[in-house]
Amino acid sequence: MLTKDGCLTRQARLWSTLPDSVDWVLITNPRHVKYFSNIWVNPVSFSAGQPVWLHLERSGKVTALADNFTLKSLSGEAYVDETVSETWYDGKHSVENRDLKPAHALKSHFGTLDYSMGAIECDSFPAAAFETVKGEPSNNISLGDVIKLLRRKKELDEVEHLKICMQACEAGHGAALEYVKPGVTDMDVYRHVHAAVLKQADRPCVVYGDFRATNAKLPKAGGLPVGYTLQQGDLFIIDYSVILDGYRSDFTNTIAVGEPSADQRDLMDACIASLETGEKSLKASVACKTIFDLCSDILVKVGFNPLSGHAGHGLGLEHPEPPAIVSESTDTLITGDVVTLEPSNFVPGIGGIRIERNYLITENGSENLSHHKISLA
């Protein structure tokens, strides 16, 4: 869970980037509402997807705006000074259109907002709510862009929360390594992993990713299970995320179905060499393109193809998010980035392998956040 101190730190960082003329901001992207207030509408609830807005004032006052029913489905404590709740459903009366209740709450509480004094996250502020705003903005700040940039540097509470996601993800990988064998289906593996994740997380959560078999004839596959029965000789790629309150892990192992062949072991060794090479290069101020090249070149050096996809990416409230560790990247690592490295190779005649770990970038290197066993068996 995010902490109140963490939310206040993030708010302070936001204010420090905005011109003095901005007295208030209206945050409408649910990820950013979480980021500044810990308010997160549980996706495992009847209010999944319903909006809560956040009005921040430079004086420090934080106001949440939502319908009364959505406020019943928050996951964790809300660090706000005031909550303006607009009744949508009271269990006694018929209901009207729910989607504009935050706008109604805004209007009932603030009257109209003076746009010349503030900034609105217009990427997700509905056009229908514009009647609550008067005047012209004194700036052309894209609040969404500003906040997305801030998000790269994870604060301590975010890292601690990410570690809880990682632990749940580790439990699922451990269970998969024991479970994968010829005759079970990819969906069986998903169910088995999901059960282990739920047990470790000890609360409902979302588990998504790749749970797919590859082999000599189909060396590359991705996505959710399709009902395929695993065969001796397959390589089963398990690349998944556990989302808790919006933040997520994202790491991978590839498991041999039955005894791995010598070629499969060589391919795994190459991917491990690529991962370890990338790991050693992780550090604030390093260009992401450089990391990509290092991960890719070592694969070629040991006799395999260069990386066909990305070497990694940022991770947090989204997936992928900046920085992009790719061949043409213009991004550079910063202290506080949380990134994944995920070298892969898909070889006709052998099969596909991807392995992956998650890291916190520090001034002098990185901290590995994921502690699952990377192993074919």
Added chain:
Amino acid sequence: MLTKDGCLTRQARLWSTLPDSVDWVLITNPRHVKYFSNIWVNPVSFSAGQPVWLHLERSGKVTALADNFTLKSLSGEAYVDETVSETWYDGKHSVENRDLKPAHALKSHFGTLDYSMGAIECDSFPAAAFETVKGEPSNNISLGDVIKLLRRKKELDEVEHLKICMQACEAGHGAALEYVKPGVTDMDVYRHVHAAVLKQADRPCVVYGDFRATNAKLPKAGGLPVGYTLQQGDLFIIDYSVILDGYRSDFTNTIAVGEPSADQRDLMDACIASLETGEKSLKASVACKTIFDLCSDILVKVGFNPLSGHAGHGLGLEHPEPPAIVSESTDTLITGDVVTLEPSNFVPGIGGIRIERNYLITENGSENLSHHKISLA
């Protein structure tokens, strides 16, 4: 899964409600994009929550607008004539703000939209995208309200899809009835139910609802598990939904932890009498207030309190959705409504019971869609 015919029928119903001056509509609510095109961004994916928009023309042409990455996470076939994909992430380059990619797709494909000829679902059309629209609307249609009203009458494909959600939900209820006993936790029950649901659904899905113990001292409780260990004498309320592609079931049983007492049996009998009384009254053209009163009055007649909450509500792409079966309802049942009835009673000294079934409303009565066992043991 929704069918192409079903989507075309729903589109035709929409056009029949709109004035002739409306040549095109832009749909932005994800539930409504699903409703008209079967496009649903899988919430069990890295693109959960990312928008896809739908441009419908009176001529029949349907165009989907989204970023390239979101289009990889659709659950099921998209019934559209054209898909305009705006590149967000190509695995080779750094990324920009993703959230406005549908607006960029709109601009690149249509230039600007002439608002005098169309209607926009402004409840979820972002203010930042308004630069793609020129002119003034020739009407003040609230497209969100119009579509929400259309949604009440479920088409055949929606009912068939809802039945698949119901079957997965039934499997979880069956598993719970076998599993609930003193010493297990509410979270253990959730995990057990989730596993049974996943096995029946045979694909990842979301399971949310109430998994909570009540008893003589705490007769009312709701929400996700809290880690409580079930005790002899508790009444465990399992009221949950299974979401598949946006549509959901919602039905309930209450299970006695250990041998139920005579009072608990009487309370269950009262709730069953309430449910059966409500069921008999379900029919198109009946006032929802009447159904509420019937469900509540029978409870009083057999010696318990009247209903404290709702007797039921509509169900489909949301939960609750109209009609509201409540004390002050102004709604009337229509053919094609899918509703739930869920009488409950929470009695200090005994505990709480809720039971629930889901029904399709027909001209002459109703069809029960949920076939779980309603039983204390």
